[in-house]
Amino acid sequence: MRRHIFSLNTMALVSIITSSFLYTVIQYFDKTTKKSTKMAAKFIILAACVATALAQYSAPAYKPAYSAPAYSAPKAYAPEPAYAPAPYSFEYSVNDPHTYDVKSQSEYADGNGYVKGSYSLLEADGSTRTVEYTADDYNGFNAVVKNSAPAAYKPAYSAPAYAAPAYPAPAYPAPAYSAPAYKPAYKPAY
Known part of the structure; x- marks a missing residue:
């Protein structure tokens, strides 16, 4: 240029x-x-x-050419650290009939990639859903879902009967209002 x-x-x-x-x-x-x-x-x-x-343009002093891109050497990454197997096992459950929160879960892992567990919960219709699952590096995650037969619905609560109050309703006299009177509170200066 x-x-x-x-x-x-x-x-x-x-x-x-x-x-x-x-x-x-x-x-x-x-x-x-x-x-x-x-x-x-x-x-x-x-x-x-x-x-x-x-007065014409002169030829360029060099033949335009692009140089080959310079690539850096690939980075050497540290090998992935090997950890000792860490097996675990846990289980918990909640049973709160007041809020209808009824559930449980248990799980076991051997630390080498195999996991087995199950969880269950109480559905709104009263049935129980149970899920049993296994997971490993070869087969992936597999789950089996089981539903118990729906329970009979609870009977609806009947509305309480309304009883008239035991005391008479109060009687108030109608308020009496006087007509408003508009007149200046001061004497005009004009």
Whole structure:
């Protein structure tokens, strides 16, 4: 890009020098004779063509080429740490009939990728859903879902009978309002 800017500046400089030279030549031949004016015009046209031909872009000094990308060496990662097997076993249960939160879970793992467990919960219709599952590195996660037969719905509670109050309703006299009176509280100054 920089080379092209230099070429454009060179072209402008050559055009200015050529124009000033041609102007000087015309002035010289105008003072002499009319015959030499025709010759001067031919010379000016020839000089303009030569200046235009010389003011073209020059070829680049080098053949443009892209270099091969430089890749860095692959990073050496540390080997994955090996941990001792960590077997575990847990179980818990919740039995809260007031909020209908009845559930339980138990799980066992041998520490080498095999897990076996189950959980159960009380559904809204009164049935119990039990899920028994196993998981390992070869077979993945497998679950078996069992639903107990739905229990009979609990009978709906009957609304309590409404009894009239034992005391009489209070009787209040109607309020008496006087009509509003609009008059100024001060004496006007006008």
